Amino acid sequence: MLHFENVGLRYGMGEEVVSDLNFSIAPQTFQFLTGPSGAGKTTLLRLMLLSLRPTRGTIHIFGRDSATLTKDELTGLRRRIGVVFQDFRLLDHLTTYENVALPLRALGRAESSYRAEVMELLRWVGLGQRMNAIPPVLSGGEKQRAAIARALIVRPELLLADEPTGNVDPGLARRLLRLFVELHRLGTAVVIATHDLQLMDQLGFARRMVVGDGRVDIFEGNPE
Template identity: 55%
Template sequence: MSTIVEFDRVGLRYGTGAEILRDLDFRLQRGAFYFLTGPSGAGKTSLLKLLYLAQRPTRGRIRLFDQDLAEQPRVALPGFRRRIGVIYQDFRLISHLSAFDNVALPLHIAGASEEETEGPVREMLAWVGLSDRSSARPPTLSGGEQQRVAIARAVIARPELLVADEPTGNVDSEMAKRILFLLGALNRLGTTIVVATHDLSLVAATPGAHLMRIDKGTLVDPTGALRHPPISEVLS
């Protein structure tokens, strides 16, 4: 299995403050499913921002899709971002657009015509169980429905890497299971998945998933060395 992401002694600070992340050194394999866990304030969201290119590291090296990001001009970054899907914790749907148009947005940004988007968007809304809500705008949708629209938007362009920040944090347990099922289905189609979560029951419900734990800006495990331990070991 090849590598899709490589972090080599990466650090991140905002402004002149202390480092939020330090000495991150890991590899993500193509087609794998990863959970990122840790206490509030540990650095999960900051790490995800590095993965989906919302932030550049203060130091260290990141390779993405076999390319060293430090060697890429800023104008090349949109091309990388189009290969990454992001599910935000706060959804970030556009309130005046319908569910259909929110999902279609990444395709329009990539230059697809109305005719080219119609079929894929209808299919994606059916996949997340929202065919009958395609014309609804986000303020009229429940939290679970908004999350499913956000998932459909994130995966409509068939990203190679999907990054999700607490995707089940605003829904009930049944909806959380459905969202996890949808992410698992996407992973089986070949997309690499990284999910930040506080809920270890989700981890336990995903056989074969890898676990990364972050604390105080550093990736750790019970032995003090970065690795991906079995789920049973983490929950014991």
């Protein structure tokens, strides 16, 4: 579903942050993206989302060469991707419930068809009591969980998450990881950027993509 061929990226006139990347993300797979701070994990996630264009090489997404996509086509493809970024990007004037329901509303679904589903997911991520709160009054960890719920609610084909358990305690991190695994089992390809070795060790089957020195080394997980 996602294929990088000789991809390189530099910001402005700087050195290449990543060079000659060649890898694929297959449907229904689970991978961690890891590596030292500043190695290029966020850059790689932004390339996968096509919010950054490679300075060289090609990226194929859902079978299409990203360089040939029109703006509308790009918007259509992005709807198939769930994203959790470090700055959450919640809408401050909407409640937590409304933020999470937004992608379903955008798909034209009637509220009666998704209300119970949204509430169940919010309870699962520990926001059952915060459904009517607006993001400015949520803690960092609560915002992060709202952003995760919003990314998961449409069961995207591809999920890209940047440090999704960075602001929560270990118990909740394990619970959120279970949610990502469940999504994967339902058919989503999951990419989680993390520094958390303990978290990665909990999923022996997950592939590890280690970013460093501009390259990505891939270590396959154990068979499930």
